Amino acid sequence: MAVRVISGLAALALLCVLPAATFAARPTLLSGRQNEEEKRVVPKPVKGPADANLRPIIGILSQPGDPAPDGQSYIAASYVKWLESAGARVVPIFYDMTYDQIDRRFAVINGLLLPGGGATLEPGHLFYDTARHLVDLALDANDNGDYFPVHGTCLGMETLSVILSSNYTLLSSYDAEDAPAPLLFTNEAKDSHLLRSLPADVVADLQNKPIAMENHQSGLSMSAVLENPALGRFFKVLSLSLDKSGVAYVSTLEGRNYPFTATQWHPEKNAYEWTPHLHIPHDTDAIRMSQEVANYFVAEARRNLHKARSIVEEDDLLIYNFRPSFTGKHEYEGEEKDFEQAYFFDSTAWLGK
Numbered sequence: 001m002a003v004r005v006i007s008g009l010a011a012l013a014l015l016c017v018l019p020a021a022t023f024a025a026r027p028t029l030l031s032g033r034q035n036e037e038e039k040r041v042v043p044k045p046v047k048g049p050a051d052a053n054l055r056p057i058i059g060i061l062s063q064p065g066d067p068a069p070d071g072q073s074y075i076a077a078s079y080v081k082w083l084e085s086a087g088a089r090v091v092p093i094f095y096d097m098t099y100d101q102i103d104r105r106f107a108v109i110n111g112l113l114l115p116g117g118g119a120t121l122e123p124g125h126l127f128y129d130t131a132r133h134l135v136d137l138a139l140d141a142n143d144n145g146d147y148f149p150v151h152g153t154c155l156g157m158e159t160l161s162v163i164l165s166s167n168y169t170l171l172s173s174y175d176a177e178d179a180p181a182p183l184l185f186t187n188e189a190k191d192s193h194l195l196r197s198l199p200a201d202v203v204a205d206l207q208n209k210p211i212a213m214e215n216h217q218s219g220l221s222m223s224a225v226l227e228n229p230a231l232g233r234f235f236k237v238l239s240l241s242l243d244k245s246g247v248a249y250v251s252t253l254e255g256r257n258y259p260f261t262a263t264q265w266h267p268e269k270n271a272y273e274w275t276p277h278l279h280i281p282h283d284t285d286a287i288r289m290s291q292e293v294a295n296y297f298v299a300e301a302r303r304n305l306h307k308a309r310s311i312v313e314e315d316d317l318l319i320y321n322f323r324p325s326f327t328g329k330h331e332y333e334g335e336e337k338d339f340e341q342a343y344f345f346d347s348t349a350w351l352g353k
């Protein structure tokens with residue numbers, strides 16, 4: 001683990017001396033998929049035309065744990081509002097659904113958001129297994145010319161990293177709770193689709209001001225990317241950030257051949273989370289950045305043509321069947337709250353759908 005503690009500048013230097021050829025190989029995927037993948041050439045999926053679908057729907061994966069009561073799972077409402085602000089609606093996918101129920105939802109959604117949280121990232125844990133199933137569906141869709149974007153935020157980025165490396169000891173610990181930070185862009189950021197799509201002043205703000213809301217204990221080191229070649233073949237590292245002790249971690253990833261993006265930071269918090277115990281950047285530039293990242297992801301989803309069989313099926317699956325709770329309501333001064341509002345799901349009430 002000694003290699004993990006690597007200063008920001010050292011990590012950047014390391015990155016800069018990487019020969020281009022290190023990443024030139026065709027992405028081969030992993031473990032279960034590997035043999036299958038090696039047999040077929042996986043070209044970059046053809047992007048559907050922009051605005052091909054003007055009713056985009058994003059699936060968000062729920063997870064167990066605080067603030068959900070035992071036996072239920074949750075989605076923080078900030079992710080839902082963030083996607084809605086960019087012109088999408090949301091279908092919740094419960095982490096404990098059957099694969100049949102998940103496949104039915106996959107046929108309806110135009111993109112997948114894996115949110116932040118604290119779920120365990122190991123096979124045999126339902127959240128991980130379900131996330132892996134969804135990511136496999138997304139990879140297969142893209143391999144078959146069905147352009148399907150995926151975004152992971154915080155735990156979502158960690159989930160994608162673990163799935164795509166098949167390494168369950170990939171992550172390490174950081175001192176980055178409540179630590180908004182600027183992004184230190186790498187050489188590979190130059191030809192990033194995400195960064196070229198964002199307005200130039202938003203990219204400059206991300207680089208120059210601590211508006212990316214970082215709030216994590218676990219994270220991905222640059223050395224872990226280098227030690228797990230499958231991960232570096234799949235993802236470009238777009239940025240690093242420094243934790244409170246000055247230790248660098250990977251803060252932004254983008255797929256080389258798949259429309260996957262991942263941020264250790266939380267673009268949904270700036271406009272929609274208000275807990276006073278965190279220093280969430282709420283200034284005008286931070287709000288604009290948050291909106292532009294949502295615009296990027298939802299624009300990607302407008303290129304996907306998945307569709308419900310009927311408006312009735314669509315309505316049946318939308319998150320509007322649930323009501324968010326006011327989880328941020330303080331009982332006393334100084335009480336710590338994670339989310340302003342959250343949706344709770346009791347999957348047993350939904351058996352069979």
Ligand SMILES: *[C@@H]1O[C@H](CO)[C@@H](O)[C@H](O)[C@H]1NC(C)=O
Pocket residue numbers: 167168169170171223224225227228
């Ligand atoms: C998993 O990743 C860690 C961090 O890079 C590395 O130390 C370890 O050797 C990897 N394990 C396997 C099985 O590749």
